[in-house]
Amino acid sequence: MPTQHSDLYHSGPFELGGCGNDLVLGRDELSRRLEREQREKADAQIHLARLSSEAQQLRAQRDEALRALDMANQNAVFQLAKAAEEKDGEAGQHMRRIGVIAGMIAEAIGCSEHFCELICDAAQLHDIGKIGIHESILSKPGALTIDEWKLVREHSRIGAGILSAFKSPMMDLAAEISMSHHEHYSGAGYPLGLVGEAIPLAGRIVGLADFFDSLTMDRCYRKAVSDDQALAMIAERRGEQFDPRIVDAFLCIADQVILARDSINEIEAICDLPDIHGDWWMAF
Secondary structure, three states: OOOHHHHHHHHHHHHHHHHHHHHHHHHHHHHHHHHHHHHHHHHHHHHHHHHHHHHHHHHHHHHHHHHHHHHHHHHHHHHHHHHHHHHOOOOOHHHHHHHHHHHHHHHHOOOOHHHHHHHHHHHHHOOHHHHHOOHHHHOOOOOOOHHHHHHHHOHHHHHHHHHOOOOOHHHHHHHHHHHHOOOOOOOOOOOOOOOHHHOOHHHHHHHHHHHHHHHOOOEOOEOOOOHHHHHHHHHHOEOOOEOHHHHHHHHHOHHHHHHHHHHHHHHHHHHOOOOOOOOHHHHO
């Protein structure tokens, strides 16, 4: 007859075997769960990468749309500035000459390449505010009355108001120039009566460039003066109307400025000829 001890002995392996099966089943389930979680994690990472790529593409499309809008806005503003210039008896050449001369002055005083490029564009918009001044005043052949002169002086504020509505580094600089290019180093200018280096550098540069170019071109109310006369007038106004450092730099590059101005005028003359086609610019 089997003893109680022997029954326990024979039943032990059976029970241990059951526990072992449970452990194997539990381990398999855990393994499957880990595999499932790894697959889900991998799928989530793929989905996240796809979303990131789509977001990057959307950002690129947005940036491209903003660049296109900015370019369209700039083109519209330049056309407005050209219309303002035509009211004042010019046909676009003054804008281009001021841009080139301002860039040359900026380079001569050691400004960064980036600033020189910006001011070449921004300076062309310096008189955009004249779009708000009646043509009868701008094209008046005789002397302006006090009231007419007050109206003309408002073009600085008008231009700054127009340009400040557009947000870009070039437009910001253009608004600054519009507001400050008639300030005098001595404080006698307008509209704010700023003194010395309180006048933005770009305004000081464009103020001199505008003075030289305007003097040496015929206007409805006076004939042009010679280049030598204009240079002498600039030298006389050193430290009063103009920043001495900018005057000195300008006088050093005056010959190059005059050549650049004359080249622009020649190109404009060729562009106005009806029979000119093709690569006309290769003549220069």
